[in-house]
Amino acid sequence: MPERLLLTGNHAAAYGAMLSRVEVISAYPITPQTMIVELLSELTASGELPAKFITVESEHSAMAACVGASAAGARAYTATSGQGLALMHEMLHWAVGARLPIVLTNVSRAMAPGWSIWSDQTDILSQRDVGWMMLFAESVQEAQDFVIWMYRVAEQVYLPGMVGMDAFILSHTAEPLIVHDRDRVDAYLPPFEPLYDLDPADPRAYGGLVNRDHYFELRYKVYEAMERAGRLLAEAGEEFADALGRRYAPVEGYMLDDAEYVVMSAGAMTSNVRQAVKDARERGMKVGLLRLVALRPFPFAEVRRLLAGRHKVAVLDRNLSPGHSGIFAQEIRSALSGMPDAPPVYGYVMGIGGRDVRVETVTETLDDLVRRDEPDLALYVGVKGLPIGPVRAFEQIPVPVKVEVAR
Amino acid sequence: MSNATVQISITLRDYLRADRLPTTWCAGCGLGIIMNAIVQAVAYRRLDMDKVSMVSGIGCTGRMSGYVDCNTVHTTHGRAPAFATGIKLARPEMTVITVMGDGDAMSIGGNHLVHAMRRNIGMVAIVVNNNVYGLTGGQSSPTTPVGGVSTTTTAGSFERPMDLEALARTAGAPFFARATVNHTASLTMSIEKALTVDGFALVEVISNCHVIYGRMNGMPEASDMIAAMDGDTWRTNPALLKRADQSIRVTAAGVETAQELRRREGVSQDERSGRGVIWTSSGSIDLSHRYQREMTARQHDEVAT
Numbered sequence: 001m002p003e004r005l006l007l008t009g010n011h012a013a014a015y016g017a018m019l020s021r022v023e024v025i026s027a028y029p030i031t032p033q034t035m036i037v038e039l040l041s042e043l044t045a046s047g048e049l050p051a052k053f054i055t056v057e058s059e060h061s062a063m064a065a066c067v068g069a070s071a072a073g074a075r076a077y078t079a080t081s082g083q084g085l086a087l088m089h090e091m092l093h094w095a096v097g098a099r100l101p102i103v104l105t106n107v108s109r110a111m112a113p114g115w116s117i118w119s120d121q122t123d124i125l126s127q128r129d130v131g132w133m134m135l136f137a138e139s140v141q142e143a144q145d146f147v148i149w150m151y152r153v154a155e156q157v158y159l160p161g162m163v164g165m166d167a168f169i170l171s172h173t174a175e176p177l178i179v180h181d182r183d184r185v186d187a188y189l190p191p192f193e194p195l196y197d198l199d200p201a202d203p204r205a206y207g208g209l210v211n212r213d214h215y216f217e218l219r220y221k222v223y224e225a226m227e228r229a230g231r232l233l234a235e236a237g238e239e240f241a242d243a244l245g246r247r248y249a250p251v252e253g254y255m256l257d258d259a260e261y262v263v264m265s266a267g268a269m270t271s272n273v274r275q276a277v278k279d280a281r282e283r284g285m286k287v288g289l290l291r292l293v294a295l296r297p298f299p300f301a302e303v304r305r306l307l308a309g310r311h312k313v314a315v316l317d318r319n320l321s322p323g324h325s326g327i328f329a330q331e332i333r334s335a336l337s338g339m340p341d342a343p344p345v346y347g348y349v350m351g352i353g354g355r356d357v358r359v360e361t362v363t364e365t366l367d368d369l370v371r372r373d374e375p376d377l378a379l380y381v382g383v384k385g386l387p388i389g390p391v392r393a394f395e396q397i398p399v400p401v402k403v404e405v406a407r
Numbered sequence: 408m409s410n411a412t413v414q415i416s417i418t419l420r421d422y423l424r425a426d427r428l429p430t431t432w433c434a435g436c437g438l439g440i441i442m443n444a445i446v447q448a449v450a451y452r453r454l455d456m457d458k459v460s461m462v463s464g465i466g467c468t469g470r471m472s473g474y475v476d477c478n479t480v481h482t483t484h485g486r487a488p489a490f491a492t493g494i495k496l497a498r499p500e501m502t503v504i505t506v507m508g509d510g511d512a513m514s515i516g517g518n519h520l521v522h523a524m525r526r527n528i529g530m531v532a533i534v535v536n537n538n539v540y541g542l543t544g545g546q547s548s549p550t551t552p553v554g555g556v557s558t559t560t561t562a563g564s565f566e567r568p569m570d571l572e573a574l575a576r577t578a579g580a581p582f583f584a585r586a587t588v589n590h591t592a593s594l595t596m597s598i599e600k601a602l603t604v605d606g607f608a609l610v611e612v613i614s615n616c617h618v619i620y621g622r623m624n625g626m627p628e629a630s631d632m633i634a635a636m637d638g639d640t641w642r643t644n645p646a647l648l649k650r651a652d653q654s655i656r657v658t659a660a661g662v663e664t665a666q667e668l669r670r671r672e673g674v675s676q677d678e679r680s681g682r683g684v685i686w687t688s689s690g691s692i693d694l695s696h697r698y699q700r701e702m703t704a705r706q707h708d709e710v711a712t
Contacts, residue, residue, distance in 0.1 A: 028515070029543040029559070030484075038546070041559040055547055055559045057514035058485065083483060115481060 002245075003179040009143040009170040009268075010035035012177050013079060013105040013163070016147030018049045019185045020103070022077040023192075024069035025053045026062045028084060031117045032167045033107040036079040059084035063091030063102075070100035071206060073194040075151065077102070081167065082109035082123045089127065092160070096131035096222060098206065099195055101154035101161070103147055108267070109167040110353040118354020119167040121267060122319040125295075125327040131222055133161035133229055134295040136266040140175035142248075145240065148180075149248055152189050152236045157225040166318075167354065170268035180244045188243035230297035250294035251302040255281055259288030260311040261369060262343070264332055266292040269318060269357045276362035287366060292328065303335045310343040314369045316362070317378075318351040325349075325377035346372065348388075350381035364388065422446040422456060424476045431470055435629025437588035437614030441535055442471055444591060445504065448598035459502045462491040464511035467542045467616075468535045471506050485516025488523035491530050502602065503530040510540045513549040513569045524578035524607050531601045531608045534571060537616040545619035556623045571611045582608035587636035588615060 007015070013036045017025065025044070027037035043049040052069075056062050059080050066076035080088060085106050095102050110120035124134065135150060137143045143165050150161040165171055196204060210218060230250070237248035254274055256262065265273040270291050277289045290306055290313075292299075307313055313336075317326025324330060329347035336342040348365050351357040365381055368388045372379075376390050386392070423446065432438045449459060456477040463472035465484035472479035478501070482490040487505040495503050512520050512534045523530065539557055540546040547557040549569040556563055575583040582604045584597035594612060601608035615621065615632035626632045 029510075029540050029546040031543050034543045034546065034558075038544070038558040042561050045561045053559075057517060057549070059515075112483065113481070 002181050002184075005177050005179055006174050007140060007177045008035065008172050008174050009137070009140045009165050010107070010172065011039050012140045012144040013147060013165065014039035014043065015177070015179055016105075016144035016163075017077045017103075018043055019144070019180055019182060020077070020148050020151045020189060021051075021075065021182075021186070021191075022049075022103075023051050023074035024066065024076045025051055025078065026056055026065035026069065026076070027054075027078050028056055028059045028062045028080070030059070030081045030084040032109060032171045033079045033081040033084070033105070035171070036105060036107075040077075059087040060091055063088040063095065063104075066102045066104075067091060067094055067098060067100055070095070070102050070194070071098060071196075072198045073192070075155075075192040076100075077104065077147075079105040079107070081107040082111055082117075085123050085127060086111065089130070092127060092130045092132060094207075095160040097218070099158040099222070099225075101151065101158055101192070103150045103154055103161050103163070105143070105147065105163045105165060107165050107167050107171045116353045117167060119169055119268075119351065120318055120353050121164065121166070121327075124162065124164045125319050125321075127162070128295065128327065131159065131226065131296075133159060133226070133233070133297065134164060135161065135293060136164045136295065137170065138268050138270045138291070140170070140173070140177050141246070143170060144177060144179070145244070145246060145248065148185060148189055148244075149233075149236055149240055151192075153229055153232045155189075155192050156232050156236075157229045158195050159222065159225050159229060164267060166268040178245075184244055188239065226297050230299065233294055233297065234299075248293065249302075250292075250297075250299040251306065252289075252291040252293060253306055254289040254291065256288035256290065256306060259286050261285065261287040261366070262290050262307060262310050262313045263287065263362070263366065263369075264290045264292060264313060264315045264328065266295070266328060267318070269316070269351060272357055272359045273316060273362050275359045276366060279359065279363060280366050285366065285370070292331075295328075295331065298331060298335065300335050303332065304339055307332070307336060307343055308339060309341045312346060312369055312375075313343045314346045314348055314365060316357075316365065317347060317349050318357065320349050320352065320378065329377070344375040346375045347378045348381050349378050355382055419443070419446065422450065422476055423474055427474050430474055432467060433618040435615070435617060436467070437537065437612070437629075437633070438467060438471065438535060440588040440591055441506075441533070441594070441612050441614060442474060444595040445471075445506075445533065445598055446475065447595045448602055449502075449504075451595075451599050452602050454502055454602070458500065459504065460491075460494050460498075462487045462494065462503065462505045462530075464505075464507045464516060465542070466508035466511050466540065467537075468506050468508040468511065469542075485511050485514070486519055487511070488516065488519040488528075488530070488532060491532075492523055492526070492528050495528050495530060499529070505530055505532045507532065507534050508541070508548075509534060509536040509538065509550040509569075509571075510548040513571065513574075517549075521574070521578045524575060524580040524609065527579070527581060527606045529604075529606055531598065531604070531610065533598065533610045533612060535612050535614045536571070537614045537620060538568075539616050539620040541616045541619055545616075545623060555620075557620065558623075571609070575609045580609045581606045583611070584609070585611045585613065587613040587633075589633045589636040 025040050044051050044053040062078045066078050069076040106124050108121045108124050110116035135146045137146050146163040154161045241247035277287050280287045315329040315332050317328050319327050321327050325347045326349050333345045381388050459477040461472045461475050461479045463469040463481050464487040472481045487507050491503045491505045536550050538550050540548050545557050546559040547564045551564045554563040586594035586597045597610050601610050617629045617632045621627050621632050
C-alpha cells in the first residue's frame with residue numbers, strides 16, 4: 001500500500017531518491033537544500049536505503065563524486081542550491097559529455113551578493129545550456145515523483161537531469177505526500193544499466209583528448225539524445241499514471257480552452273497563478289494558464305499549439321537575464337518565433353530574491369496585461385515605490401552600430 | 408575593575424556597528440567572545456579601523472563581517488582567503504583579517520587557505536573551529552571528531568578530523584596559534600600577536616556550538632562545552648577528547664594518531680588542548696598562561712595611562 005505522509009518538499013525529494021534506489025549520494029550542505037541530504041543520511045545510516053552516502057568538501061566535489069559513481073555503474077544522486085549549483089557548473093558539463101544519467105534536485109535560491117537564501121530561479125536557469133534535462137516541480141508530490149520520472153528518462157538517453165524546486169515555498173512547505181510502493185516504482189524504473197562500465201577485465205579510457213575530427217560528432221550525439229528525450233519524457237509521464245497513478249507532462253494547461261489571455265509560469269508560484277486565473281475567470285476574464293514543466297528538452301510543439309491564436313501572453317519570470325529579459329519569456333518568444341498566429345509576449349519579472357508572489361500580485365499583473373497596449377521585454381512587478389512597468393526611463397542615447405554593407 | 412569595564416564598553420561602541428546588533432548568533436555562542444577578542448586586539452594594536460579590512464566566508468562565522476565596523480566583505484563559502492589576497496595586493500598597507508569557520512576554511516576553501524599560507528600573503532586568518540556546520544543545521548565538518556554525531560553522521564562520524572596546525576606547518580605559515588573561547592585573555596593576545604606578523608598568521612579558535620553540535624553530543628549547554636576547553640576538564644568533554652585522540656600527524660615515519668604520539672613522546676594532554684600552542688617561523692613559543700599574565704599587566708597599563 002502506498003503510504004500517505006505529511007512532508008516538506010525537501011523530504012519528498014529525499015523519498016524520491018530513496019524510491020529510485022539511488023546507490024551513491026554525494027553532497028555538501030547548503031540552505032535551503034540541506035534537509036534533503038540530511039534525510040538521505042538518516043535513511044542510509046538506518047539501513048532503510050542501502051546506498052553509499054558521503055559528505056564531501058564542496059559542491060564541485062559532490063558532482064565530481066557523482067560523475068565517478070555513475071561512470072562506475074551506480075545510480076548517483078545529489079542535491080544543491082544557488083551558489084552550490086553555480087560551483088558545480090564545470091562538473092555539470094562533464095556529466096553531459098560523459099553521458100552519465102545523474103539526477104540532482106536543485107532548490108532554487110537567489111544568487112549572491114547580497115546574500116539571500118530566498119526563492120529565485122536565476123540559479124537553475126543559469127545552467128540552461130549545459131545539456132541537463134530540467135523539470136520544475138510545483139508540489140511536494142512532484143518533488144518526489146519528478147526524481148523518479150527523471151531517472152527513468154535520463155537512463156534511457158544517458159543524459160543527466162535536474163529537478164528544480166523553489167526555496168521555502170516548496171522546499172520547506174509541508175503537504176500530504178503519497179509515498180509509492182517500492183515494487184511498483186521498481187517496475188516503472190528498472191535498474192540502471194550503464195552504457196559503459198568500469199570493468200578491470202575490459203579496461204577503457206575516459207575523458208580522453210578529442211581533436212577537431214571527433215568532438216563535433218560526440219556533441220551531435222548529445223544533441224540527438226536530447227531531441228529523443230522530448231518524446232521519452234512525454235511517454236514516461238504517461239506511463240507514470242499507469243504505474244504509479246499520476247500523469248505528468250512537459251506542459252500543463254489550465255482553463256486554456258477558450259482563453260484569450262494566457263499566463264505562463266513554472267515552479268511552485270504556479271499554484272498562486274492558478275488561483276488568480278480561477279478568480280479572474282469568475283470575474284469573466286477569458287484567461288488560462290500554461291505551466292511549463294520541462295524547460296529542457298523544450299516542448300516546442302506543445303507550447304506553439306497551446307499559444308497559437310491567443311490575444312496576449314504574459315510570462316511570469318522569477319529570474320532575469322540582465323540586458324535582456326526574463327529567461328522563460330525569452331524561451332517562449334523563441335518558441336513562437338515565425339509562427340503566423342503568434343500572440344504578443346509580455347514579459348513580467350517578479351518575486352526576485354523571494355519577494356512574495358501572492359495571488360493578488362498575479363491578479364494585478366493580469367489587469368496590467370489587459371490594459372497594456374504594447375508588449376514589453378520585461379515589466380517589473382513589485383519594485384518598491386514603482387508601478388508595474390519597464391525600467392525607469394532615462395535619456396535615450398542612440399547606440400552606434402557597426403555595420404558593413406554589401407556594397 | 409570598574410575602569411576596565413568602562414574601557415571595554417567604549418571599545419565596543421567604537422568598533423562595532425551598533426545598529427546591526429543584536430547578532431544572529433545563538434545565546435552562549437563563542438563567536439561573540441571571538442568578535443570581542445578581535446576588536447580588543449585591534450584596539451590594543453591601536454589600528455585605525457578605516458585601514459582594517461575584515462573578510463569573511465559563509466557560515467555563522469561569516470556573519471561577523473556584518474557587525475565589525477571596518478572595511479568588510481562577506482564573501483562566498485571558502486573563498487575568503489582568495490578575496491583577501493586580492494585586497495592585500497591592491498592595498499598592501501591595509502591590515503587584512505579573514506574570519507572563517509572550520510567547514511569554510513578546511514573543506515570548501517581548503518585549497519585557498521593552503522595557497523594563501525604557501526604564498527605567505529599578509530593577513531590574519533582566524534578559523535573558528537566548532538566541529539560542525541552550524542548555520543546549515545549541524546552537518547559533519549572536516550573537524551567533526553570520530554564518533555561525533557551530526558545530522559549527516561547520525562551513527563557517529565568515522566572520518567578522521569583535519570589537524571589545522573599540521574596543515575599550517577606543511578603549507579609554511581609563519582605563525583600559528585590555537586586558543587579557545589574559554590581562555591579569552593590568551594585568545595586576545597594570540598590575535599594581537601598575529602597582527603604583528605609581517606606575513607600570514609593563522610589563529611585557530613576552538614569554539615562551542617552547544618545548540619546544534621553540543622545537543623547531539625551530550626553537551627547541550629554553552630557552559631558544558633566551554634568549561635571543557637581546559638586541560639583540567641579535558642577528559643570530561645567527549646568531543647574534545649575524541650578530537651585529541653583521533654587527530655593524526657603525518658610524519659616521515661608514517662601516520663600516527665595523537666594518542667600514539669602522546670604515548671610515544673609523553674606529550675601532555677594540555678599541549679594538544681585548546682589552551683594551545685603558538686609557534687612562529689622562529690620556533691614554538693609556549694603557551695597561554697604566560698600570555699594571560701602579560702595580558703593582565705597590559706590591561707592595567709591601559710587603564711593607568
